[in-house]
Amino acid sequence: MRVMVLGAGGFIGRHVMVALLAAGHDVVGVVRTMADLPAAFPQIRFEQVDLADATDAQDWRALLQGVDCVVNAAGVLRGRQMEAIHVAMPTALYDGAIRAGVRQIILISAISARDDVYTDYARSKCAGEEALRASGLAWTILRPSLVYGDGSYGGTSLIRGMAGLPFVTPLPGDGRFAFTPIHVRDLAQGVVRVCGNPVFYDRTLEPVGPNTYSLRDLLGRYRAWLGFGRTRFLAIPMPLMRGLGRLGDVAGDGPIATNSLVQLVAGNAGDSAAYAKAIGRRPRSLDDALLARPAQVQDRWHARLFFLAPAIKAMLVLLWLVSAWLGLFHAQEETQRVVAGLGMPQGAALPLRVGSSLADIAVAALVVLDRRARWSTMIQIALVVAYTFTISLATPLVWLDPLGPLFKNLPILLLIATHGAIGDRR
Known part of the structure; x- marks a missing residue:
C-alpha cells in the first residue's frame, strides 16, 4: 500500500x-x-x-x-x-x-x-x-x-x-x-x-x-x-x-x-x-x-538541559535589552572614545549609539521569535564579533581593563552557540 x-x-x-x-x-x-x-x-x-x-x-x-x-x-x-x-x-x-x-x-x-x-x-x-x-x-x-x-x-x-x-x-x-x-x-x-x-x-x-x-x-x-x-x-x-x-x-x-x-x-x-x-x-x-x-550520557544531558534551554534564551533576551538600554542612556562617553579611536567625526557618536541600541532591540526580538534558534544564533554571533572587533580596533587598551568588558564577550559567544545547539526542540 x-x-x-x-x-x-x-x-x-x-x-x-x-x-x-x-x-x-x-x-x-x-x-x-x-x-x-x-x-x-x-x-x-x-x-x-x-x-x-x-x-x-x-x-x-x-x-x-x-x-x-x-x-x-x-x-x-x-x-x-x-x-x-x-x-x-x-x-x-x-x-x-x-x-x-x-x-x-x-x-x-x-x-x-x-x-x-x-x-x-x-x-x-x-x-x-x-x-x-x-x-x-x-x-x-x-x-x-x-x-x-x-x-x-x-x-x-x-x-x-x-x-x-x-x-x-x-x-x-x-x-x-x-x-x-x-x-x-x-x-x-x-x-x-x-x-x-x-x-x-x-x-x-x-x-x-x-x-x-x-x-x-x-x-x-x-x-x-x-x-x-x-x-x-x-x-x-x-x-x-x-x-x-x-x-x-x-x-x-x-x-x-x-x-x-x-x-x-x-x-x-x-x-x-x-x-x-x-x-x-x-x-x-x-x-x-x-x-x-x-x-546514556546524552539522556542525562537532555534532562539537565531541558529547563536550562529556556533559561538561556531568557538570559540572552535580557542581555540584548540591557545592552540597548545602557547604549541609549549610559554610553555617551564610551561611544565618543570609539568614534575618536576610529577617526570618525564626533557627530557620528549619536547615530552610532542609537543605531547599535536599536540593533540590540531587534536582536532581542529575533531571539524571542526564532523558535529553532537558527537565524538568531548566526546574527547574534556576527553582532558580538562585530562589536568586539570595532571596540578593539578603536580602544585596544580596553582588553587590559581588570573587569574584562571585552573578554566577557568570549563566554557570551559560547552561550549563544550553546543556545543555537539546543534551542531547536524538534
Whole structure:
C-alpha cells in the first residue's frame, strides 16, 4: 500500500514511517520543512506542505493520487494555527481523499482530548475527530496515552526534565494524575496493524501500555533510570502551577503552558486489556523498556538541559535589552572614545549609539521569535564579533581593563552557540 504520513517529521511521525517501511509499504511523508529528512530517510518521498495553509481540497488532490491510506500524526498543543491544523486542514484533506479514492484515514489524536476538558486543544481535537467520522471515508481514530520512547518530545521531555533537576523534583499538586504510557514503537506497530485492515474501520482505539502510573511514579522511575539518585519531591501548589502555565503561554514556547497543564490534570489512563485484545499484542511495559535501554550520557544531558534551554534564551533576551538600554542612556562617553579611536567625526557618536541600541532591540526580538534558534544564533554571533572587533580596533587598551568588558564577550559567544545547539526542540 502507499501510505501518506502527515506530521512525518515529528516524534511519532518518524517512528510511524519507519514501522510502515519495515512492513513493506510505500511511504510518502508530508512535512512543513524538508530540512535533512530526505537524507535521513532516503527510502521515503517527502512533500513539503504547510498544513496550516492547506485548507482547500484542491491543495490535496494531486498529492493524494495513488495513496491508499493516510496517517494524520500532525498536531500542535498551542498557537494560533491549532484550529487550522486540527480541523480546517483535515476537513479539506478528507474531501480531497474521497475524490482521490483513498481507502482509509488513521487519525492519531490524544486520550485526554475529550469534551469535558476545557482547552482549545481538546476542543479542536474533538472537532477534528467528528469531522473525520462525518467524512464518509473509512476511518480509525487512535487516542494514545503518554507516548514515550528512546528519545522524547513534549510530555515525556518535560517528565525527563523534571526528573533531572538537582536536589529536588517538583511535583505538581499531589502528583496523582494517572498515565498508561505506551512506547512509541508499540504505537507505530499499532498503526501498521490498523493500516488497510477493515476490522479496524470506523473504530476508536486507545493505545496504552500494560500499566498505569501516577505522575509521581513516573518521575521516580525516570530519575532512577537517569541515575540521579533518590527522588526528593517538592510539592508545587496547583495555583502556582497555573501561574507558571500562564507565563509559558506568554513566552510562547516555555516548558510549561496552560494547555499542557490542563491536559495533564485531565487524566491520561486507559484500558490496557481492551487495547491489547483489539490489537492482538501486548505492548511492552515502561519498566521493561527502561531496563532494556539503559540511560546514556546524552539522556542525562537532555534532562539537565531541558529547563536550562529556556533559561538561556531568557538570559540572552535580557542581555540584548540591557545592552540597548545602557547604549541609549549610559554610553555617551564610551561611544565618543570609539568614534575618536576610529577617526570618525564626533557627530557620528549619536547615530552610532542609537543605531547599535536599536540593533540590540531587534536582536532581542529575533531571539524571542526564532523558535529553532537558527537565524538568531548566526546574527547574534556576527553582532558580538562585530562589536568586539570595532571596540578593539578603536580602544585596544580596553582588553587590559581588570573587569574584562571585552573578554566577557568570549563566554557570551559560547552561550549563544550553546543556545543555537539546543534551542531547536524538534
